Amino acid sequence: MDLNCTGGLLEKEARRRRIILNQSQKDTLRVWFEKNPNPDLATRGHLAKKLGISESQIMTWFQKHRKIRKQVEFECCSEESQEQGQDKPRVKEAGRSRTHFTKFQIDILIEAFEKNRFPGIVTREKLAQETGIPESRIHIWFQNRRARHPDPKQGTRATSHPPESSQCPAQKTTGQLAPSKDPTSSCSVILPLSPPHTPNGPLDLSRGRQKQLPETTVLQPSQVVQRRGDDQNPSLFIDHLSEVKSPGEKEGFHTQAPLQLPIQKRGHNPSENSGLSVPPLEDSTQVSAVNQHFRKPDQKDLAFLQHWDEWFQSMLAEWMPDKGYWAVKTDLHPWQAQLLQLLYVSEQTDQTPQQPV
Template identity: 70%
Template sequence: MDLSCPFGLLGKEVRRRRIVLNQKQKDTLRAWFQKNPNPDLATRGLLAKELGISESQIMTWFQKHRKIQKQVEFEYCFEDSQAQGRDKPKVKEPGRSRTQFTKAQVDTLIAAFKINRFPGIVTREKLAQETGIPESRIHIWFQNRRARHPDTQQGTQATAQLPQNSQCPALKTTGQPPPSTTLPSSLSVTPAFSPPDPQSSPLDLSRGGQKQLSRTIVPQPSQVVQGRGDRPSSSVFNGHLSPVIAPALEAFHPPAPLWLPIQERCQDPSEDSGLAVQPLDGSTQAPAVNQLARKDFAFLQHWDEWFQLMLAEWVPDREYWSPGNPELQHPWQMQPLQPADLPHQADEILQ
């Protein structure tokens, strides 16, 4: 197996071409779903053959439809909570099958993983060919591997959990009003007005930190990883700053490149859940600043400097980002603010 160049696809890993199922395929899948919403690997393989699509596509379809069905069932139960029959005895499902990988197969996968933690469909299929493992199992294997083996070299940085952006699901779904100077209690974020502390900062990159902040203040992984992931999209870093400090920081130095992509992302007000950086006009800037005590600014200054340092040190995954490729131009390339700029700007504002 030639791993010298990961399939010549560095920076070009693409997702599987999206297919559109035809009516016959959909009907067949629905019929099978009625019979058994949890087909095993072999069944999915047969179905794949029959329908002329891949087994992992079958798997994806079934996953989605199990979700949909659960939603429907939930709604049904909610509406008809008095109805009987909801407690129909559950048929004991057969135990999960567990693929037993050989050592050689695992070695191959590990080797590939070392080169590329996010293999695209082409890579996965090549691996499938070489190992004889179904592509969908390889996909799962990589998911598990990523979860259990964080990238010690750059992974923690590459998957840096940054402050949540405007699309924070937790807040989006709960429809939290835009916080002004306080955080929703549900947000497990480092108290805003404490000095940046590498051990407990909002950018705590440790795995524990990620877990703790899961679905609260951290961006969804797909926002960080997918954005630079196997799609060479121009999608920008859309992480946002703490709802507390972002507006204030922006008020302090609006032209700072750090904030630009964030604003760009939030130009559509409909996308803005309130946590995003608000575009500040002249009339809103002053109150934003005035609401902050000077001691708060001291924190902001520290936080900003610290954040800039983090940015400056961060080296994006080479696979997904290439400085020479404008297609993959990454917003993190932005020149970090010079820390020396901060006191200067702060003085201007505080005078």
């Protein structure tokens, strides 16, 4: 079966996740719509949290209702309202807030874009987890990217609907990731993003873990690093950690963790759950706000962060349940190898990662 050509149900599920709003949610949205039909990002985020749906869904709902209202005004209302309608509320009173992506985040997005110009909701959520960027911002980023970087294979800008074949084959069937058959590609950027154990996290991170990669093997961290070229010296990572740049600096390597929580500020001992726990990085991780859309953590975020170690661990190694140990991936992205080296340097006493609780 040619996975590239299957346009079946599973793929559609991966592209869209339709959620029916209940009456209470609709009522709340209507109230807010009457107050302000053009809510800014912060307001949408507040509403999303309040209603338990995503910010992009809030955005979609407001878009639709602005459209409906405009149609109603056009059909039913007087010239007076049409004159008012000419004063489009496109420019908000407050200036637009602008997300500043880090080079790390941009690199991940670009690589994902090159693999698939039309990521579905599952892929976008995985990218959101991986980068710490809200899914709605990732959606916008892909829209802008498509508009400004026409697909050279098609020769022209995409003018109608996304080609179904543009879906990444690895994402077609289950929304999970499969090992790439392309020997030149790496699975190290789109990683097994589901932490081993997060049943009630803010995102559904409990979707099955990636299958063991064929190239997975047991290695010492030093071997991993040695396999890479000189340009991937682990010191680069350390250097980057201390390279704190101003929020507006475009290409700076910001080490901001998702949700702006410095790793050492989690509410538990990093060594409790993982032998690969992230060591304290002192001020190096306490960079100033880079992305103003990150919010302060709520309870769900904290629950998520409690599995942060495990998540990192799963990005670097693969748990072998039948063998009872973690196998370090051989095909690590340079930053992963550098992170691994850093962790092991700091955790010299514990060379064998433990299975998370």
